Amino acid sequence: MKRLLLFSVICSAAITMNAQTSIAEQAKQDLVKNTTIGGCIITRAGYTDNDASNTKTDFGVRSVRGHIMGKVLDFGYMLQLEYTGVAGGAREEGPHIVDAWIEWQKYPEFKVKIGQQKRAFTFENPYHPMDIGFGTYSQCVSFIGGYADRVGEQNSHGRDVGLAISGDLFPYNGHKFLHYHAGIYNGQGVNHSDKNKRKDLLAGLWVEPVEKLLVGIYGWTGDYVNSAGTTIDRKRWSAGMQYESDWSARAEYIGDKDADGWYALVGAPLNNQFKVYGRWDVYRNTKHWDSTKTNYGLALAFKPCQYVQLQANYTYTHARLELDKNYNTFDIQAYIKF
DSSP: OHHHHHHHHHHHHHHHHHHHHHHHHHHHHHHHHHOEEEEEEEEEEEEEOOTTOSOSEEEEEEEEEEEEEEEETTEEEEEEEEEOOOTTTTBOOSEEEEEEEEEEEEETTEEEEEEEEEOSOOSSTTOOTTTSSSSSOOHHHHHHTTSSOTTOOOBOTTEEEEEEEEEEEEEETTEEEEEEEEEEEOSSOTTOOOOSSOOEEEEEEEEEEETTEEEEEEEEEEEEEOTTSOEEEEEEEEEEEEEESSSEEEEEEEEESSOEEEEEEEEEESSSSEEEEEEEEEEETTSSGGGEEEEEEEEEEEEEETTEEEEEEEEEEEETTSSSOEEEEEEEEEEEEO
């Protein structure tokens, strides 16, 4: 009996060791097979006839990014760094972390992501700059969506540090009908720890009645502690739609207690390489018409392959609160993805 018991213990230990070795080998294979390294470079040349602008013409590097991403066992991961910056604290200066997250992805119906990541707010926020259709994000996404946020937060690329869950449910005509996304975040943006005992709560819910057509709503409640130690409440919501195929269509309304804005965008393919975009983009800094800034935009994108894009953008601006209320802006942006 003792020999039989000892034999059973030895066999169990051997099975456990073999299982651990198998998992380790699989993780090693996944790391080698599934890991990719990439990035992008975005350059820009611009001109404006805005009399209030200190610079009429401008050449610049909008962004230089590099990333490593992949999947090991049931866990996806991403680390993305960026080199860019504007003096004065408007953006992170020098090299800094943009994304740093790990996500449990075993079930598409329920995924869990922890780390620095995109906030669960608005359809436009997750877009890569190369795919957005214009040289910049819409005003309401920029000012109320965590980019050049109106509360004074450093430009956080629509990201924060936190824990999020997401999933796709209910198969319907070859796609999933319902998507949900919710997260709890520090509220201080990228590369900053929390400064109080409260957390930001964000959530989004949308349906896909027709393949690639999304209709949904988002909510955001939380606060931001500025450099002076003042706590600023953020209670925001958004509703909108998105369609992305050969044709593009996107429209959203975003509001908080003090400001709101909306935009509508349409993109039409001219052929396999050229696509033209139009956008109506409105932002009201005080939720009153006398604070309205409206951008009417046209863009032409030339994309000879998935890695290269040249884009010409024109914007006519009517800004009721600015010194020069009507002006034009032209820019050309070059993108390389690798």
